[in-house]
Amino acid sequence: MPNQAELLPGTLDLLILKAVSLGPQHGYGILLRIxxxxxxxxxxxQGALYPALYRLERQDLLDTEWGTSENNRRAKFYSLxxxxxxxxxxxxxxxxxxxxxxxxxxxxxxxxx
Amino acid sequence: xxPLRLLASxxxxxxxxxxxxxxxLALHMEYRADDLVRSGCSPAEARRRAxxxxxxxxxxxxxCREVRGLAWFDELRGNLRYAIRSLRASPxxxxxxxxxLAIGIxxxxxxxxxxxxxxxxxxxxxxxxxxxxxxxxxTRQGVExxxxxxxxxxxxxxxxxxFEVLSAYRSWDALLTGGGEPERVQAARVSADxxxxxxxxxxxxxxxxxxxxxPGSDAVVVVSHAFRKSHMPAAREPAGExxxxxxxxxxxxxxxxxxxxxxxxxxMWVPLALSPEDKARRDVANLAVLGRLKAGVSAExxxxxxxxxxxxxxxxxxxxxxxxxxxxxxxxxxxxxxxRFVLILAFAAGFVLLLACANIGNLQLARFTxxxxxxxxxxxxxxSRFRLVRQxxxxxxxxxAAGGVAGLWLGTWELGLLKAAIPAEIxxxxxxxxxxxxxxxxxxxxxxxxxxxxxxxxxxxxxxLLRRRQGDGVSEALKEAGRGYTSSRAGxxxxxxxxxxxxxxxxxxxxxxxxxxRTFDRMLTVNDGFDPRGLLTLEVTxxxxxxxxxxxxxxxxxxxxxxxxxxxGVEAAAASGxxxxxxxxxxxxxxxxxxxxxxxxxxxxxxxxxxxxxxxVEGRPxxxxxxxxxxxxxxxxxxxxxxxxxxxxxxxxxxRLGGADSPWLTVTGICGDVRDWFFGDAEPMAYVSYRQEPPxxxxxxxxxxxxxxxxAGSARLALRRVDANQAIYNVKTMEQHVAEQTSxxxxxxxxxxxxxxIALLLALMGSYSVASFFVAQRTQEIGVRVALGASPRxxxxxxxxxxxxxxxxxxxxxxxxxxxxxxIMSRTLYNVVAMEPLTFVGLTAxxxxxxxxxxxxPARRAARVDPVIALRGE
Numbered sequence: 001m002p003n004q005a006e007l008l009p010g011t012l013d014l015l016i017l018k019a020v021s022l023g024p025q026h027g028y029g030i031l032l033r034i035x036x037x038x039x040x041x042x043x044x045x046q047g048a049l050y051p052a053l054y055r056l057e058r059q060d061l062l063d064t065e066w067g068t069s070e071n072n073r074r075a076k077f078y079s080l081x082x083x084x085x086x087x088x089x090x091x092x093x094x095x096x097x098x099x100x101x102x103x104x105x106x107x108x109x110x111x112x113x
Numbered sequence: 114x115x116p117l118r119l120l121a122s123x124x125x126x127x128x129x130x131x132x133x134x135x136x137x138l139a140l141h142m143e144y145r146a147d148d149l150v151r152s153g154c155s156p157a158e159a160r161r162r163a164x165x166x167x168x169x170x171x172x173x174x175x176x177c178r179e180v181r182g183l184a185w186f187d188e189l190r191g192n193l194r195y196a197i198r199s200l201r202a203s204p205x206x207x208x209x210x211x212x213x214l215a216i217g218i219x220x221x222x223x224x225x226x227x228x229x230x231x232x233x234x235x236x237x238x239x240x241x242x243x244x245x246x247x248x249x250x251x252t253r254q255g256v257e258x259x260x261x262x263x264x265x266x267x268x269x270x271x272x273x274x275x276f277e278v279l280s281a282y283r284s285w286d287a288l289l290t291g292g293g294e295p296e297r298v299q300a301a302r303v304s305a306d307x308x309x310x311x312x313x314x315x316x317x318x319x320x321x322x323x324x325x326x327x328p329g330s331d332a333v334v335v336v337s338h339a340f341r342k343s344h345m346p347a348a349r350e351p352a353g354e355x356x357x358x359x360x361x362x363x364x365x366x367x368x369x370x371x372x373x374x375x376x377x378x379x380x381m382w383v384p385l386a387l388s389p390e391d392k393a394r395r396d397v398a399n400l401a402v403l404g405r406l407k408a409g410v411s412a413e414x415x416x417x418x419x420x421x422x423x424x425x426x427x428x429x430x431x432x433x434x435x436x437x438x439x440x441x442x443x444x445x446x447x448x449x450x451x452x453r454f455v456l457i458l459a460f461a462a463g464f465v466l467l468l469a470c471a472n473i474g475n476l477q478l479a480r481f482t483x484x485x486x487x488x489x490x491x492x493x494x495x496x497s498r499f500r501l502v503r504q505x506x507x508x509x510x511x512x513x514a515a516g517g518v519a520g521l522w523l524g525t526w527e528l529g530l531l532k533a534a535i536p537a538e539i540x541x542x543x544x545x546x547x548x549x550x551x552x553x554x555x556x557x558x559x560x561x562x563x564x565x566x567x568x569x570x571x572x573x574x575x576x577x578l579l580r581r582r583q584g585d586g587v588s589e590a591l592k593e594a595g596r597g598y599t600s601s602r603a604g605x606x607x608x609x610x611x612x613x614x615x616x617x618x619x620x621x622x623x624x625x626x627x628x629x630x631r632t633f634d635r636m637l638t639v640n641d642g643f644d645p646r647g648l649l650t651l652e653v654t655x656x657x658x659x660x661x662x663x664x665x666x667x668x669x670x671x672x673x674x675x676x677x678x679x680x681x682g683v684e685a686a687a688a689s690g691x692x693x694x695x696x697x698x699x700x701x702x703x704x705x706x707x708x709x710x711x712x713x714x715x716x717x718x719x720x721x722x723x724x725x726x727x728x729x730v731e732g733r734p735x736x737x738x739x740x741x742x743x744x745x746x747x748x749x750x751x752x753x754x755x756x757x758x759x760x761x762x763x764x765x766x767x768x769r770l771g772g773a774d775s776p777w778l779t780v781t782g783i784c785g786d787v788r789d790w791f792f793g794d795a796e797p798m799a800y801v802s803y804r805q806e807p808p809x810x811x812x813x814x815x816x817x818x819x820x821x822x823x824x825a826g827s828a829r830l831a832l833r834r835v836d837a838n839q840a841i842y843n844v845k846t847m848e849q850h851v852a853e854q855t856s857x858x859x860x861x862x863x864x865x866x867x868x869x870x871i872a873l874l875l876a877l878m879g880s881y882s883v884a885s886f887f888v889a890q891r892t893q894e895i896g897v898r899v900a901l902g903a904s905p906r907x908x909x910x911x912x913x914x915x916x917x918x919x920x921x922x923x924x925x926x927x928x929x930x931x932x933x934x935x936x937i938m939s940r941t942l943y944n945v946v947a948m949e950p951l952t953f954v955g956l957t958a959x960x961x962x963x964x965x966x967x968x969x970x971p972a973r974r975a976a977r978v979d980p981v982i983a984l985r986g987e
Contacts, residue, residue, distance in 0.1 A: 026137075026140070027137060027138075027140070027141050028140065028141045028144040028145065031141075045166075045167075045168045046141070046145070046166050046167045046168060047167045047168035047169065047170060047172075047173035048168065048173065050134075050137070050138065050141075050173055050176075050177055051173055051176035051177050051179075051180055054177045054180040054181060055180045058180055058181065069140070073140055073143075074136065074140075075137070075140055076133070076136075076137050
């Protein structure tokens with residue numbers, strides 16, 4: 001797919017947390033939702049999603065539950081734990097700070113240097 | 114908690130997690146494919162693209178597993194597989210370790226089972242520590258009577274508060290008739306509450322009521338599980354069956370459970386029915402007493418309470434109770450001497466295991482040294498030291514599990530041998546021996562022990578591994594390994610320590626076994642005071658309703674001896690039977706002090722001394738003329754006579770074996786001593802004439818010219834000719850009796866010798882392996898020495914000296930420990946086992962010499978080293 005940005009390291013976790021914060025979702029759903037909310041601008045290798053999901057679950061940021069999907073299949077649904085909510089807030093804040101700083105830095109004019 | 118839970122599921126629910134993961138990923142693919150189909154792909158193309166977009170499926174799965182903590186599990190699996198492979202590659206090492214451990218664990222399993230059934234669970238009664246045996250003592254006479262008088266027991270019952278139940282019983286040799294051959298059974302008359310005192314109720318039917326403990330209504334019987342199986346196997350409900358004991362009909366009302374065995378070897382129980390006169394007697398002490406303490410009451414408190422009561426009774430009934438006290442003892446302590454033998458054997462087995470461990474540690478150390486190159490390589494490739502430790506540990510556990518399983522098998526087999534070696538007669542009389550069998554708890558414990566031993570054995574290697582610093586470890590190991598076998602100084606120290614320990618342990622076991630064997634030997638060869646060869650024994654307890662106490666019984670014995678005495682091959686026929694001696698009094702002398710010897714009293718027939726070959730030292734034996742109307746006579750044993758008549762002859766003096774109403778007996782002779790088989794002490798004895806004091810039961814002894822067992826059949830027939838209704842039992846040779854008596858010590862000596870033999874072998878193996886190791890390690894050095902002109906003899910001496918140094922360390926340590934331990938052992942076993950300097954010196958020298966001999970083979974190899982080859986190996 002053309003015009004897709006490579007994912008920065010560490011941002012996948014943030015995107016997953018954000019996607020799940022919009023409502024419990026299974027793996028493929030999370031992938032679609034990330035695409036949706038990012039306007040399909042980011043390229044994620046699909047398989048890479050799962051080790052990340054497992055890691056977040058292990059860190060107690062995500063909770064899992066087996067339920068029934070929209071097409072009546074058994075599926076594993078991920079939702080945010082309270083710790084996950086907190087982490088999302090922190091990460092969002094720190095991401096915004098980073099972006100701002102990087103944008104400011106990139107917007108600097110030569111004579112000001 | 115989540116990590117823990119995940120780890121737990123990683124370990125125990127691996128399969129389910131794998132399934133879940135596969136399902137989750139498959140669902141993902143399906144969704145993706147569906148979406149692609151919707152956007153216009155063909156289904157086949159959609160599936161292909163979904164797979165492509167997903168990326169490397171197995172790689173992602175592996176990363177998921179890692180996150181989940183499954184990697185840990187996979188490493189373990191890898192380690193296991195690696196361990197098994199590397200052990201397979203060195204079958205010599207693996208089988209040596211498995212064998213050593215199996216021997217150690219097998220010996221331990223066997224002795225743990227013995228400890229479990231004989232020491233810990235000999236008496237399967239609930240709250241065993243509250244069950245007490247009580248008996249009367251006579252402080253003034255130093256007599257320890259095991260029995261008590263009925264009236265006193267009733268007073269104890271009334272006036273003490275320590276006991277929940279206080280119950281009396283008396284054993285009874287009953288004659289069982291009605292079913293073919295008359296048979297002698299071991300019965301007991303018990304008060305109604307004996308079963309409840311022990312906390313066991315009949316498995317079928319019921320026990321006795323108080324009403325059944327009245328004379329006249331007491332014709333009921335409770336039989337043992339074994340008796341029911343052997344005598345009434347057909348009866349579906351044994352209650353209601355009739356049996357005849359001593360000619361009287363009894364109705365079976367219950368069956369005791371299999372584990373109930375009190376008093377030991379009892380086959381049936383009947384009510385103890387005392388008449389009012391019996392109940393009032395204080396002069397006849399013929400009841401055994403067993404009590405159950407109230408919860409929370411200590412034995413000391415009960416003892417104090419009983420002592421106070423006994424003092425009161427002494428004042429109230431001075432004629433009968435003067436000097437009478439009460440002793441109280443837990444039932445559980447009755448097995449005491451057997452327990453001590455069993456525990457000592459358990460310690461010996463423990464030492465064997467330790468020795469096996471030292472041996473395995475040594476083998477592992479050698480293997481570790483040989484594998485340094487491999488370890489170095491693994492470290493160089495990035496394995497952390499702890500990963501290597503885990504690898505060593507896994508390997509150790511794998512092999513010790515194998516050793517453990519082999520050990521359990523070996524132990525089970527050994528237990529079978531041990532059980533087969535115990536004579537049936539002994540089995541009946543030692544509490545718990547009957548129940549010698551595998552126990553799941555002990556099995557599990559032994560297996561755990563083998564794993565622990567395995568883990569312990571690789572500690573020296575792990576220590577070696579961790580001692581190297583991370584940095585130099587790799588290159589050092591690779592460099593060193595390149596030069597062939599080398600070992601650090603610490604490694605050599607560890608090896609030396611292990612082999613010295615082996616030698617020390619082996620010496621301890623050898624000394625222990627030596628002492629046991631000497632003890633057993635002494636028991637066999639001790640001059641018993643009679644000649645057991647060529648003697649046949651038969652026992653009869655004439656039924657009381659056929660033969661009243663006194664003359665009728667004596668007449669029966671006379672007729673029986675007349676029949677048997679004329680049998681072909683019988684040289685002399687005689688009989689003896691115990692009579693109760695309550696006192697010991699010499700006419701015209703003060704009562705003896707409590708510590709002075711008091712004789713056991715036996716009634717014998719005239720040819721008894723001749724048949725037993727007990728010499729008459731002075732005077733004459735009991736003879737035909739000593740009939741009921743003749744003057745009462747007695748023959749005393751030598752030691753007894755010498756104790757009381759130091760400078761004079763007792764002949765013609767008079768003694769008394771009972772109270773004031775018993776007759777005076779004139780000493781007519783002195784005979785040789787008979788010795789106690791266990792301690793070897795001369796037993797003080799007084800022999801009276803069977804016609805003047807007829808015993809209730811006798812043991813016939815026949816001195817035969819040929820093999821005594823050949824006369825057994827005709828002797829039985831002869832007895833049956835006299836009276837076919839009497840049971841004849843314990844028909845065996847005197848030598849069989851002796852073998853039975855000494856079988857416990859024989860078993861102990863055998864087990865200990867086997868342990869010591871194994872120990873010796875293991876120690877020699879250690880000595881051999883360490884010498885070979887040193888030789889292999891120093892081949893080049895030896896080559897240089899030889900090239901420089903050292904003679905083969907000096908090389909031989911060098912290697913042997915090294916072995917001598919190591920083993921003398923072990924011998925010195927072992928000897929000092931053995932000295933202390935055998936002193937303890939001797940005291941624990943009531944000095945039956947004597948400390949013998951010769952045993953110590955001989956075994957030390959023997960072990961030292963064998964260790965040198967074991968080292969001789971590698972030393973010879975060293976002496977023959979060809980310098981050219983050795984140096985080229987550089």
